Amino acid sequence: MRHLPYATLFACFVAPAVFAADTSAAPPATQAVLHDIAAAPSADRIEADIRKLVSFGTRHTLSDTTSDTRGIGAARRWIHAEFERISAQCGGCLEVIDVGDTISGQERIPEPTEVVSVLAIQRGTADPGRYVIMSGDIDSRVSDVMDFTSDSPGANDNASGIAGTLEAARILSQHKFPGTIVYAALSGEEQGLFGGKIVAAKAQAEGWRIEAVLNNDMIGNIAGINGVVDNTTARVFAEGTRVTETPAEARARRFTGGEVDSPSRNLARYIDRMADLYVPNLDVMMVYRLDRFGRGGHHRPFNDLGYPAVRVMETNENYNRQHQDLRTEDGIAYGDVIEGVDFDYVAKLTALNAVSLAGMASAPPPPADVSIEGAVSADTTLKWKRPPATQAPNLAGYKVYWRLTTEPQWTHSRWVGDVSQHTLENVVIDNYFFGVSAVGKDGSESPVVFPGAAGSFGGYGSP
Template identity: 75%
Template structure:
């Protein structure tokens, strides 16, 4: 029976063949099925390929955006590019009545292999504060800087159209679209410098966020979201990749020991953030299939989500599926009929708009949804049933919780059950050994948070013990 005093739900008679559960309480007899969100469709439709094209062209026109390039010129170099980006954010903010806080987050770097002498690495950040939980953040990032074949060459033309004017344009366009709405949580639009010289912009912002005690529940790093024709000869504008790391790099020995016996190698907060974005693509972005890549980044390579991962935050990389290495980190030239260099001719603006829409809808959904549940635990060893417990959110937007589970070999969540505004639920005759489990928060509109896997491995607000 349902006991309201203990906030416990008993779900009986799980039948594998029918994938169904029978609930004994009338309060939970009515399932909360997924509710399509018209406003998320509107956000996806509002993204403009033409505005993105104009932004990419504006960034390309600065000639080079190398981290070590000119900072005083009004027309060339990273200084001019940064000032233009800041002016664009300020223009967007003016149109929404000052809804964006535009700031510079910067630090002087020196004595590094790729920054041997002092250079000010400046990130241009716009923050759209949430109405009820302003310190709960979701972040979209793109890299300002560009490079040619020699990573230390800061004078040659380096258009960086796809790598990574496309990502910066996506951030700006997402700010234009989402600034027309109000959200419970905050959205951070981050354009980062110093990526090619050692991921310094991401390190600076991650450290700033930690000092500010931002509750970051997701970082979507966009690095090359404009190319559809790969060096492999494949042209495809219908897929994108989401890279996510498994266990946290700062996991302790004790946490690793526990994980060995309870699982979670594929259920970090970053992995479940990636699954969340994948679900958004299926529901709201027409003709786009996202590939979940279970790796921190491309083989042996890196991006600006990594500094956030290094501090324990959930962070992923969103990017094109088919890369053209002739257009990455190359001097502008033609050799034996092969054109090298990252020019605007290599960018498909409709595709960039599609991936931008994926980001915008994902950010909006997470910012409208309640915060992911905290302190999720699980029990059920040598029992016929599985029990999950969690700490109930204290905010006014959470109206209930949904339990998810899947076979351990499956990449996406397969089964779910809405259990109401409780802090504990038991799945009777669902054996803990055979599945992975998680819990998501739900608001009154049916918008959900990412799923949280039990224990430290899956927590979105990570505590290094």
């Protein structure tokens, strides 16, 4: 962050009218439509989708692509057709496309293999260039990652994530949003995250302004190998400092903070808040790590390009049901079979995704170019840029947030109205972390943006 000369800072402080908050009434704290969306996911529909995906026998990336009843090809064609069916029910509101490439010469894909993902794109009405994405993985595997012929049901890993994504599309496609929502069924995860890499590269090449990626990988197991049975919590994994951070940005962060306020971390805080507001009997455990220890998921290719992305998943895993040949040994049943999926729990985590996607797509874009001042002062001043009116016709104004540096979640906030800067008097910059969110007239709200490059969700770009 560039430090302003003291003369400039003084000039700012002697013009209190510039920083005066808009005294207009704050928008409502919640949206009634999000309560309806949270209640809409159907465990029965989700179960039917998971059973259909399991029926393909195996969905291994290297499996049959020509059969209509078995293998990855049949599975992805069914997903494509299901997205088309959902689109027909909303008057063609979804653009359904296959996105793929031929991969070869890799440790887990040695021979040329088509890796094809399926996207259903619900274009925004005002800001279609801004994207929020929900994803799941099509493929499955057994103990040997190269075994593409044995039965590999993949009921929880990851038919549950695909079923949740399809169900979210059914629900949200009945509504219109200013921002664009993408429902993504990604391939090639078990062989090296290739589907995510291909789609992330497409997004970068086409200039998508990605606000959030919610990768759902295993959202159906409630009985952990640790003996815990719990259907009331979910984990959200979020990395800290962007891997794309430049040396200059790292130097600035050393003095201004931001290690725990990357856009991915503030996306996780947003999802946690949406659970508290809209999803009964569900608590989000935010995990300050890219993924499970030493493991990976399809959000990582998006993180690798600097996009905000998190992994949403069950809290208690059962490793006997992951990446296992179907068998029974010493009285223990191994394999990712449908009996290990709790469909009501999948519906609950689908609701969490749906309200988070709808909330962000409804809200104005996150504030851009957020900066902060207040060194050797009793007051702290935040500044930001407003978006073009065409991109945010529902913008009501902004909220300023702050918290102690050891707090995981934002604890203080103030509605400041439709302004582009605000001074918090007698709130010392050295003692807190700060951020700003954009608020819609209906009460929809963006994630909180931490000042500087460390917390930036990006600029406004093109609509």
